[in-house]
Amino acid sequence: MGEDVDRAPYLGGKIRLLSEEQIGTIDRTARSVLAKTGIRVGDERSAEILADAGANVTKDRRVMFPERVIDGALETTPSRVLLHGRGGIPPLDLGGRRVYLGTGGAAIRVLDLEDGRARDPGLADLADIAWLVEHLDNIHFFLRPVVARDVPSEILDVCKFYACLANTRKHVMGSANSPETARDVIELAALIAGGMEALVEKPIISFVTSWMVSPLALDLAACNVLTAVVERGIPVALSSAPIAGSTAPATLAGLLAQAHAEQLSGIVLAQTVRKGAPVLYGPVPAVADFHTMGYAGGAIESALLNAACVQLAHSIGVPVYSDAGLTDSKLPDVQAGYEKGMNILLIALAGGNYIHHSAGMLESMLAVAYEQYVIDNDINGMALRALRGIAVSPETLAEEVIAAVGPGGNFLTQSHTLRHIRTDEYFVPTTADRQGRSAWEDVGSFDARERAREIAKGILARPRTRFIPSAVDRQIRDRFDLKRCGV
Amino acid sequence: MIDAIKQAVLEGDRDKVVELTAAALGAGTQPKEILDRALTPAMDIVGEEYERGDRYVPEMLISAEAMKGAMAQLKPLLADAGVEPRGRVVIGTVEGDLHDIGKDLVAMMLEGAGFEVTDLGVEVTADAFVEAVRDRGPNILAMSALLTTTMTYMPTVVDALNGAGLRDRVKVIVGGAPVTQEFADRIGADGYAPDAASAVKLAAALA
Numbered sequence: 234m235g236e237d238v239d240r241a242p243y244l245g246g247k248i249r250l251l252s253e254e255q256i257g258t259i260d261r262t263a264r265s266v267l268a269k270t271g272i273r274v275g276d277e278r279s280a281e282i283l284a285d286a287g288a289n290v291t292k293d294r295r296v297m298f299p300e301r302v303i304d305g306a307l308e309t310t311p312s313r314v315l316l317h318g319r320g321g322i323p324p325l326d327l328g329g330r331r332v333y334l335g336t337g338g339a340a341i342r343v344l345d346l347e348d349g350r351a352r353d354p355g356l357a358d359l360a361d362i363a364w365l366v367e368h369l370d371n372i373h374f375f376l377r378p379v380v381a382r383d384v385p386s387e388i389l390d391v392c393k394f395y396a397c398l399a400n401t402r403k404h405v406m407g408s409a410n411s412p413e414t415a416r417d418v419i420e421l422a423a424l425i426a427g428g429m430e431a432l433v434e435k436p437i438i439s440f441v442t443s444w445m446v447s448p449l450a451l452d453l454a455a456c457n458v459l460t461a462v463v464e465r466g467i468p469v470a471l472s473s474a475p476i477a478g479s480t481a482p483a484t485l486a487g488l489l490a491q492a493h494a495e496q497l498s499g500i501v502l503a504q505t506v507r508k509g510a511p512v513l514y515g516p517v518p519a520v521a522d523f524h525t526m527g528y529a530g531g532a533i534e535s536a537l538l539n540a541a542c543v544q545l546a547h548s549i550g551v552p553v554y555s556d557a558g559l560t561d562s563k564l565p566d567v568q569a570g571y572e573k574g575m576n577i578l579l580i581a582l583a584g585g586n587y588i589h590h591s592a593g594m595l596e597s598m599l600a601v602a603y604e605q606y607v608i609d610n611d612i613n614g615m616a617l618r619a620l621r622g623i624a625v626s627p628e629t630l631a632e633e634v635i636a637a638v639g640p641g642g643n644f645l646t647q648s649h650t651l652r653h654i655r656t657d658e659y660f661v662p663t664t665a666d667r668q669g670r671s672a673w674e675d676v677g678s679f680d681a682r683e684r685a686r687e688i689a690k691g692i693l694a695r696p697r698t699r700f701i702p703s704a705v706d707r708q709i710r711d712r713f714d715l716k717r718c719g720v
Numbered sequence: 721m722i723d724a725i726k727q728a729v730l731e732g733d734r735d736k737v738v739e740l741t742a743a744a745l746g747a748g749t750q751p752k753e754i755l756d757r758a759l760t761p762a763m764d765i766v767g768e769e770y771e772r773g774d775r776y777v778p779e780m781l782i783s784a785e786a787m788k789g790a791m792a793q794l795k796p797l798l799a800d801a802g803v804e805p806r807g808r809v810v811i812g813t814v815e816g817d818l819h820d821i822g823k824d825l826v827a828m829m830l831e832g833a834g835f836e837v838t839d840l841g842v843e844v845t846a847d848a849f850v851e852a853v854r855d856r857g858p859n860i861l862a863m864s865a866l867l868t869t870t871m872t873y874m875p876t877v878v879d880a881l882n883g884a885g886l887r888d889r890v891k892v893i894v895g896g897a898p899v900t901q902e903f904a905d906r907i908g909a910d911g912y913a914p915d916a917a918s919a920v921k922l923a924a925a926l927a
Contacts, residue, residue: 341868341898380868446818479821523776
């Protein structure tokens with residue numbers, strides 16, 4: 234591993250909601266669930282794979298997992314996964330307590346930047362959001378955030394990955410509808426990465442598969458995608474989204490036990506397909522709103538669940554695909570601000586490695602807004618600043634400076650001050666207003682949303698750089714009919 | 721006795737509802753009276769409480785379950801007496817989608833409201849919907865989808881109904897997290913409801 238990955242990562246693990254004893258209890262319960270209740274598989278192939286691994290498969294395709302099978306799989310699961318960007322973007326070094334924040338979602342609505350109206354997103358929105366995120370420093374990776382609804386579904390996967398990779402150098406993650414389209418996407422990425430070997434060595438893309446329908450049932454189609462991706466050595470996040478009270482017990486601990494069991498079963502599946510396969514432990518838990526039974530992404534209990542899942546992943550030494558940044562609000566308002574602020578800070582402090590949904594999301598996972606990316610870039614920045622904590626050294630203690638200024642003086646023009654005010658000591662938000670009232674009124678009395686919209690418009694108006702070299706682009710176009718999706 | 725049944729439905733106590741219903745029938749109470757004066761009014765209150773925000777979905781469902789306990793006893797008797805259900809509904813989650821909770825919720829509430837419900841399950845193809853409409857002659861076809869990727873199958877079902885010449889024989893209603901009124905209008909459905917309680921109202925209006 235190169236030196237560049239060791240450069241000052243943000244470290245979480247600063248909040249521990251669960252004690253070691255509680256983690257042990259949850260882990261034991263999850264293993265007991267897998268041994269006694271098991272999971273349901275939908276097809277012969279998954280059943281065979283798991284039987285080969287030593288799991289007990291019943292006639293009705295219920296699969297029970299003995300402890301040794303789980304432990305065996307955990308032994309071969311990498312504790313560190315590197316996801317790469319391009320063009321000097323440092324890799325995401327996932328594992329341990331290292332924290333990265335990025336986008337997420339497969340939203341079906343975007344709030345128009347001009348009039349705020351909720352409308353269908355198209356491929357152009359995906360490209361624009363990628364370009365926006367390219368320029369927002371506190372968003373570290375790009376998980377395809379919207380479903381481009383103007384692209385025929387059979388060519389959507391290749392087109393969406395192309396649109397992402399053409400407009401940002403940050404690591405791109407997405408889903409695939411079928412094993413065939415997953416293979417197409419891998420082929421596309423290999424062309425950009427300089428061959429299949431180069432891609433596996435430095436994956437510039439990865440996949441997320443919703444391989445599990447909670448509670449404890451495998452999704453046949455997604456499992457086939459999972460298998461196809463794992464076979465090729467490309468990293469994959471094991472996403473399952475149990476909801477307390479509907480697809481998991483109504484109590485938080487019960488959900489955690491089930492979610493952990495689901496994740497362990499996915500790890501066994503992946504490691505059986507390919508020993509050493511890079512996977513991310515990926516529960517996306519939430520509580521239900523019991524009035525709608527909807528996914529309450531912005532609830533504080535959902536944040537607690539996600540923070541606890543970080544600890545469960547840490548306890549088995551598998552990098553974690555975490556979830557923060559959801560809100561149930563329909564627009565970038567006060568609710569969006571307090572829900573996101575709470576959950577992003579909490580999950581970052583817990584030490585989520587790959588925290589997705591952490592920019593742009595609204596309406597739980599159903600909508601995004603351009604200006605919300607700019608706002609969340611600030612929320613992420615504040616969380617990352619919190620992770621850095623307070624540096625204490627002779628230089629930062631500044632005893633000599635205190636002596637030099639003495640009682641009653643000020644520190645404004647001290648060289649020590651000038652040395653530190655433009656460093657990591659301070660995070661400077663882009664959307665917050667800290668002026669006096671009259672100065673704020675003079676520039677139009679705008680709120681943070683308005684300021685964020687202006688910033689987003691400014692970035693989108695910049696001349697575009699295409700991040701796929703033209704020679705490679707021609708190769709891609711020879712292989713894939715990109716004209717069909719209008720790019 | 722009628723009041724006690726109603727109360728037991730409100731409390732979601734299925735065992736008690738079953739017991740009291742059997743006792744009432746044994747004592748000569750007419751099945752229609754139990755339905756009209758205990759069960760339906762109880763479920764009306766449940767629906768109102770839900771709409772006011774005083775009742776959560778699980779608390780609504782447990783009442784619907786209790787009501788079903790009584791209906792199991794009443795159904796054959798009502799049929800013998802020639803009492804027609806409020807309407808007939810065929811319901812299912814569309815092809816490619818395994819999510820059944822929302823669909824089950826609507827089915828349960830419809831049954832609780834006196835509809836006869838045929839549940840086709842999940843991953844229901846257009847052909848299966850068409851066949852069920854042809855065989856069962858429902859007033860209402862209800863479709864559910866949770867995924868943005870599967871809701872796009874709903875117009876396929878509407879097209880299939882058109883192709884089979886059955887579209888004007890049945891009202892089509894749609895629901896599920898990503899579905900909206902606008903989407904329902906666009907695909908030519910007759911109605912959309914955002915939750916199970918309003919689905920019952922919608923079905924009652926359309927049946």
